[in-house]
Amino acid sequence: EITRWTMPEHLSTLNPLTANSAYEWQVLDLIYDRLIEQNPCTHELIPWVASDLPTLEEWTGPNGELGTHMYFQMREGLRWHDGEPVTAADAVFCLDLNRFQQVERYRSTWEPIYDVKQTGTYTWEVWYLQRYYFAARAVGGLGFMTPKHLWENWIGPVKSPTGPFGSDVWTGWVNSHTQWYGWEWAHPGTTAYPNLGTSDTYNGYADMGLTQLIGFGPFIY
Numbered sequence: 001e002i003t004r005w006t007m008p009e010h011l012s013t014l015n016p017l018t019a020n021s022a023y024e025w026q027v028l029d030l031i032y033d034r035l036i037e038q039n040p041c042t043h044e045l046i047p048w049v050a051s052d053l054p055t056l057e058e059w060t061g062p063n064g065e066l067g068t069h070m071y072f073q074m075r076e077g078l079r080w081h082d083g084e085p086v087t088a089a090d091a092v093f094c095l096d097l098n099r100f101q102q103v104e105r106y107r108s109t110w111e112p113i114y115d116v117k118q119t120g121t122y123t124w125e126v127w128y129l130q131r132y133y134f135a136a137r138a139v140g141g142l143g144f145m146t147p148k149h150l151w152e153n154w155i156g157p158v159k160s161p162t163g164p165f166g167s168d169v170w171t172g173w174v175n176s177h178t179q180w181y182g183w184e185w186a187h188p189g190t191t192a193y194p195n196l197g198t199s200d201t202y203n204g205y206a207d208m209g210l211t212q213l214i215g216f217g218p219f220i221y
Helices: 022-031 088-100 104-110 135-141 148-155
Strands: 036-038 045-047 055-060 066-073 113-120 123-128 158-160 169-172
Touching: 036 135, 066 135, 088 104, 088 113, 088 123, 088 148, 088 169, 104 135, 123 135
Parallel strands: none
Antiparallel strands: 036 045, 055 066, 066 123, 113 123, 158 169
Protein backbone atom coordinates (compact mmCIF):
# COMPACT_ATOMS: atom_id res chain seq x y z
CA GLU A 1 0.00 0.00 0.00
CA ILE A 2 1.24 3.48 -0.85
CA THR A 3 0.68 6.10 1.86
CA ARG A 4 0.82 9.83 1.15
CA TRP A 5 1.17 12.44 3.87
CA THR A 6 0.05 16.04 3.71
CA MET A 7 2.60 17.76 5.90
CA PRO A 8 1.80 21.08 7.65
CA GLU A 9 5.08 22.55 6.39
CA HIS A 10 7.86 21.77 3.94
CA LEU A 11 10.61 19.41 5.09
CA SER A 12 14.01 21.07 5.00
CA THR A 13 15.96 17.79 5.10
CA LEU A 14 15.59 14.04 5.48
CA ASN A 15 19.20 13.51 6.47
CA PRO A 16 18.87 11.42 9.68
CA LEU A 17 21.98 13.02 11.19
CA THR A 18 20.81 16.60 10.79
CA ALA A 19 16.99 16.46 10.74
CA ASN A 20 15.63 18.14 13.86
CA SER A 21 11.96 18.97 13.27
CA ALA A 22 8.97 16.89 14.33
CA TYR A 23 7.72 16.84 10.74
CA GLU A 24 10.97 15.42 9.38
CA TRP A 25 10.94 12.70 12.00
CA GLN A 26 7.32 11.82 11.21
CA VAL A 27 8.83 10.42 8.03
CA LEU A 28 12.20 9.18 9.30
CA ASP A 29 10.81 7.30 12.33
CA LEU A 30 8.92 4.99 9.98
CA ILE A 31 11.94 4.24 7.79
CA TYR A 32 14.47 3.38 10.48
CA ASP A 33 14.16 0.87 13.30
CA ARG A 34 15.71 0.70 16.76
CA LEU A 35 17.79 -1.74 18.74
CA ILE A 36 15.55 -1.36 21.81
CA GLU A 37 11.91 -0.25 21.99
CA GLN A 38 9.59 0.59 24.86
CA ASN A 39 6.48 -1.44 25.64
CA PRO A 40 3.64 1.08 25.12
CA CYS A 41 1.57 -0.47 27.93
CA THR A 42 4.14 -1.12 30.66
CA HIS A 43 6.93 1.27 29.51
CA GLU A 44 9.33 -1.64 29.95
CA LEU A 45 12.37 -1.70 27.66
CA ILE A 46 12.17 -4.62 25.22
CA PRO A 47 14.65 -5.95 22.61
CA TRP A 48 13.63 -5.11 19.07
CA VAL A 49 16.49 -5.20 16.58
CA ALA A 50 18.45 -6.66 19.49
CA SER A 51 18.00 -10.37 20.16
CA ASP A 52 18.16 -9.60 23.89
CA LEU A 53 18.60 -6.52 26.03
CA PRO A 54 22.23 -5.33 26.12
CA THR A 55 24.41 -6.53 28.98
CA LEU A 56 25.93 -3.74 31.07
CA GLU A 57 28.90 -4.01 33.42
CA GLU A 58 30.73 -1.51 35.61
CA TRP A 59 33.86 -0.19 33.96
CA THR A 60 36.52 2.27 35.08
CA GLY A 61 37.72 4.72 32.44
CA PRO A 62 41.35 5.71 31.81
CA ASN A 63 41.13 8.65 34.20
CA GLY A 64 39.16 6.86 36.89
CA GLU A 65 35.72 7.68 35.48
CA LEU A 66 32.85 5.46 36.59
CA GLY A 67 31.72 4.09 33.26
CA THR A 68 29.72 1.33 31.61
CA HIS A 69 30.84 -1.50 29.36
CA MET A 70 27.97 -2.53 27.05
CA TYR A 71 27.60 -5.81 25.11
CA PHE A 72 25.19 -5.71 22.16
CA GLN A 73 23.72 -8.71 20.30
CA MET A 74 21.36 -8.14 17.37
CA ARG A 75 18.94 -10.44 15.56
CA GLU A 76 20.12 -12.37 12.54
CA GLY A 77 18.36 -12.29 9.18
CA LEU A 78 17.41 -8.59 9.09
CA ARG A 79 17.75 -6.82 5.75
CA TRP A 80 17.82 -3.23 4.58
CA HIS A 81 15.10 -2.20 2.14
CA ASP A 82 17.43 -2.93 -0.78
CA GLY A 83 18.02 -6.52 0.38
CA GLU A 84 21.46 -6.09 1.92
CA PRO A 85 21.91 -7.77 5.33
CA VAL A 86 21.94 -5.65 8.50
CA THR A 87 24.93 -6.50 10.71
CA ALA A 88 26.98 -5.17 13.61
CA ALA A 89 29.28 -3.50 11.07
CA ASP A 90 26.43 -1.06 10.31
CA ALA A 91 26.08 -0.13 13.99
CA VAL A 92 29.83 0.35 14.49
CA PHE A 93 30.12 2.42 11.32
CA CYS A 94 27.25 4.72 12.36
CA LEU A 95 28.63 5.24 15.86
CA ASP A 96 32.11 5.95 14.47
CA LEU A 97 30.65 8.38 11.93
CA ASN A 98 28.88 10.25 14.73
CA ARG A 99 31.83 10.50 17.07
CA PHE A 100 34.64 11.17 14.60
CA GLN A 101 32.68 13.68 12.50
CA GLN A 102 31.16 15.06 15.72
CA VAL A 103 27.52 15.01 14.66
CA GLU A 104 26.06 17.89 16.65
CA ARG A 105 22.50 16.61 16.91
CA TYR A 106 23.58 13.48 18.84
CA ARG A 107 26.51 14.92 20.78
CA SER A 108 25.08 13.96 24.19
CA THR A 109 24.96 10.31 23.06
CA TRP A 110 28.33 9.87 21.33
CA GLU A 111 30.51 12.24 23.39
CA PRO A 112 30.83 9.86 26.40
CA ILE A 113 31.82 6.95 24.11
CA TYR A 114 35.41 5.93 24.78
CA ASP A 115 35.58 3.13 22.23
CA VAL A 116 33.43 0.95 19.94
CA LYS A 117 34.48 -2.44 18.65
CA GLN A 118 32.81 -5.10 16.51
CA THR A 119 33.30 -8.55 18.06
CA GLY A 120 31.27 -10.70 15.65
CA THR A 121 28.93 -10.53 12.69
CA TYR A 122 26.04 -9.56 14.98
CA THR A 123 27.83 -8.42 18.14
CA TRP A 124 29.70 -5.32 19.25
CA GLU A 125 30.88 -3.63 22.44
CA VAL A 126 30.87 -0.03 23.63
CA TRP A 127 32.93 1.50 26.44
CA TYR A 128 31.06 4.49 27.88
CA LEU A 129 32.48 7.12 30.21
CA GLN A 130 29.27 7.51 32.18
CA ARG A 131 26.92 5.52 34.41
CA TYR A 132 23.49 6.07 32.89
CA TYR A 133 20.61 3.58 32.90
CA PHE A 134 19.29 4.59 29.48
CA ALA A 135 22.73 4.83 27.83
CA ALA A 136 22.38 1.47 26.05
CA ARG A 137 19.04 2.51 24.60
CA ALA A 138 20.47 5.81 23.37
CA VAL A 139 23.64 4.26 21.92
CA GLY A 140 21.68 1.39 20.38
CA GLY A 141 19.18 3.78 18.84
CA LEU A 142 21.98 5.67 17.13
CA GLY A 143 23.46 2.63 15.42
CA PHE A 144 21.22 2.02 12.41
CA MET A 145 20.67 5.36 10.65
CA THR A 146 23.48 5.14 8.09
CA PRO A 147 23.67 1.80 6.21
CA LYS A 148 27.36 1.11 5.82
CA HIS A 149 27.07 -0.21 2.26
CA LEU A 150 25.55 3.12 1.15
CA TRP A 151 27.37 5.66 3.31
CA GLU A 152 30.93 4.35 3.66
CA ASN A 153 32.13 4.77 0.06
CA TRP A 154 30.57 8.23 -0.09
CA ILE A 155 31.96 9.37 3.27
CA GLY A 156 35.34 7.84 2.39
CA PRO A 157 36.79 7.48 5.89
CA VAL A 158 40.52 7.00 6.34
CA LYS A 159 40.91 4.43 9.12
CA SER A 160 43.71 3.44 11.46
CA PRO A 161 43.39 0.44 13.85
CA THR A 162 44.77 2.45 16.77
CA GLY A 163 41.75 2.69 19.07
CA PRO A 164 42.12 1.93 22.79
CA PHE A 165 40.94 -1.67 22.31
CA GLY A 166 42.26 -2.21 18.78
CA SER A 167 39.28 -0.56 17.09
CA ASP A 168 39.37 1.77 14.11
CA VAL A 169 40.09 5.48 14.46
CA TRP A 170 39.04 7.80 11.63
CA THR A 171 41.90 10.11 10.72
CA GLY A 172 40.15 11.76 7.75
CA TRP A 173 37.35 11.48 5.18
CA VAL A 174 36.18 12.72 1.80
CA ASN A 175 32.66 14.01 2.62
CA SER A 176 30.88 15.30 5.71
CA HIS A 177 27.58 13.82 6.89
CA THR A 178 26.06 17.31 6.52
CA GLN A 179 26.37 17.05 2.72
CA TRP A 180 24.35 13.83 2.35
CA TYR A 181 21.17 14.13 0.27
CA GLY A 182 20.32 10.46 -0.18
CA TRP A 183 16.57 11.03 -0.29
CA GLU A 184 17.10 12.83 -3.61
CA TRP A 185 19.41 10.26 -5.19
CA ALA A 186 18.19 7.14 -6.98
CA HIS A 187 19.56 3.94 -5.46
CA PRO A 188 22.34 2.60 -7.73
CA GLY A 189 21.45 -1.06 -7.25
CA THR A 190 23.77 -3.84 -6.11
CA THR A 191 25.30 -6.94 -7.63
CA ALA A 192 22.57 -9.08 -6.09
CA TYR A 193 19.79 -6.60 -6.94
CA PRO A 194 20.94 -4.72 -10.07
CA ASN A 195 17.49 -3.32 -10.92
CA LEU A 196 17.07 -1.34 -7.71
CA GLY A 197 18.38 1.76 -9.41
CA THR A 198 15.36 1.88 -11.71
CA SER A 199 12.65 -0.10 -9.93
CA ASP A 200 11.88 -1.51 -6.50
CA THR A 201 11.64 -5.16 -7.53
CA TYR A 202 12.81 -6.42 -4.12
CA ASN A 203 9.66 -5.12 -2.43
CA GLY A 204 7.31 -5.89 -5.30
CA TYR A 205 6.86 -2.36 -6.68
CA ALA A 206 8.28 -2.75 -10.18
CA ASP A 207 7.02 0.69 -11.22
CA MET A 208 8.46 2.50 -8.18
CA GLY A 209 12.09 3.49 -7.62
CA LEU A 210 14.08 3.39 -4.39
CA THR A 211 16.05 6.40 -3.20
CA GLN A 212 19.16 6.05 -1.06
CA LEU A 213 17.07 6.86 2.02
CA ILE A 214 17.23 3.20 3.01
CA GLY A 215 16.28 1.70 6.37
CA PHE A 216 14.70 -1.53 7.55
CA GLY A 217 11.60 -0.18 9.28
CA PRO A 218 8.00 -0.74 8.13
CA PHE A 219 7.97 2.04 5.51
CA ILE A 220 9.98 2.61 2.31
CA TYR A 221 10.69 6.06 0.93
